[in-house]
Amino acid sequence: MTLDTIRTVAVLGAGTMGNGIAHVFARCGYNVILRDLEESLLTRARDTIAKNLDREAKKGKIAEGEQSKILTHIHTTTDFSEIARADFAVEAVPERLDLKLSVLREADKLLRPGAILASNTSSISVTTLAAATSRPDRFIGMHFMNPVPVMPLIEVIRALQTSEDIFQATMALCERLEKKPVAVNDAPGFVSNRVLLPMINEAAFAVMEGVATAEAVDSIMKLGMNHPMGPLELADFIGLDVCVHILDVLHDGFGDSKYRACPLLRKMVAAGWLGRKSGRGFYAYAK
Numbered sequence: 001m002t003l004d005t006i007r008t009v010a011v012l013g014a015g016t017m018g019n020g021i022a023h024v025f026a027r028c029g030y031n032v033i034l035r036d037l038e039e040s041l042l043t044r045a046r047d048t049i050a051k052n053l054d055r056e057a058k059k060g061k062i063a064e065g066e067q068s069k070i071l072t073h074i075h076t077t078t079d080f081s082e083i084a085r086a087d088f089a090v091e092a093v094p095e096r097l098d099l100k101l102s103v104l105r106e107a108d109k110l111l112r113p114g115a116i117l118a119s120n121t122s123s124i125s126v127t128t129l130a131a132a133t134s135r136p137d138r139f140i141g142m143h144f145m146n147p148v149p150v151m152p153l154i155e156v157i158r159a160l161q162t163s164e165d166i167f168q169a170t171m172a173l174c175e176r177l178e179k180k181p182v183a184v185n186d187a188p189g190f191v192s193n194r195v196l197l198p199m200i201n202e203a204a205f206a207v208m209e210g211v212a213t214a215e216a217v218d219s220i221m222k223l224g225m226n227h228p229m230g231p232l233e234l235a236d237f238i239g240l241d242v243c244v245h246i247l248d249v250l251h252d253g254f255g256d257s258k259y260r261a262c263p264l265l266r267k268m269v270a271a272g273w274l275g276r277k278s279g280r281g282f283y284a285y286a287k
């Protein structure tokens with residue numbers, strides 16, 4: 001597999017991550033087939049991409065007038081069979097093992113044998129996902145960060161079965177996307193979430209125990225550690241339900257009580273205080 005043979009990229013799922021992934025591939029000249037279940041979801045994704053491209057044009061990241069050309073690189077469809085002409089596919093459907101397995105098995109059947117299949121999972125074992133396909137050596141984790149068009153990092157996760165060729169091609173592809181790939185091996189939470197989530201969890205414990213307010217915890221980490229966002233602000237941005245889910249993955253995967261989710265996080269999730277998306281988390285947000 002050489003990098004130059006990758007021209008057409010399928011993106012499975014056009015939600016928060018999928019529309020951003022389609023955006024960066026199209027911006028770099030790739031033909032994108034963006035697939036979701038309903039036309040209305042694809043229209044919403046296209047509108048989001050158009051709005052984000054306008055913002056990039058205003059900031060001078062792309063030339064003024066480029067937006068419409070980039071959009072013509074993105075073909076949206078609800079028909080799964082259309083992904084058959086892709087050389088590379090990135091799965092970005094919701095973080096549920098059963099759903100990912102069924103989407104990946106279907107994609108595996110449709111794609112030609114030489115195509116590479118990647119998952120944007122943030123917590124599921126890439127080795128398990130690879131094993132569900134007929135191409136485990138051509139399977140890899142490609143963990144984009146939110147918001148995808150803005151964040152430089154792609155955490156590239158090698159499944160136990162990923163071949164060296166496919167790993168190298170994926171790393172080079174990330175560079176072509178003008179991203180910074182960092183390679184890790186498959187393990188619960190990879191590196192990003194294994195390091196980030198315990199910090200968020202500890203911040204929640206500090207609030208629960210009355211050590212400090214959420215504002216004080218965040219101020220300390222911003223002013224003292226030079227973090228651009230405090231851990232609790234970031235938790236609200238990620239979604240407290242997602243944070244608890246990832247902590248559970250770490251807890252189950254390692255069997256180590258140090259990853260036990262803070263009871264305050266669980267209580268807030270039970271109350272529906274999920275962070276920005278629900279209008280309330282550690283902070284209140286205008287809806």
Ligand SMILES: NC(=O)c1ccc[n+]([C@@H]2O[C@H](COP(=O)([O-])OP(=O)(O)OC[C@H]3O[C@@H](n4cnc5c(N)ncnc54)[C@H](O)[C@@H]3O)[C@@H](O)[C@H]2O)c1
Pocket residue numbers: 012013014015016017018035036037041092093094095096099103120121122123143144145146238
């Ligand atoms: N949101 C984040 O900050 C973030 C960051 C990194 C990684 N991730 C990971 O990215 C993946 C997607 O997350 P998201 O936040 O974009 O979710 P989302 O819910 O915003 O989007 C998922 C999309 O997939 C679609 N979908 C469901 N079943 C499908 C199918 N069979 N075929 C095609 N599309 C289908 C849904 O309709 C939805 O539009 C998850 O694995 C998540 O863990 C998310």
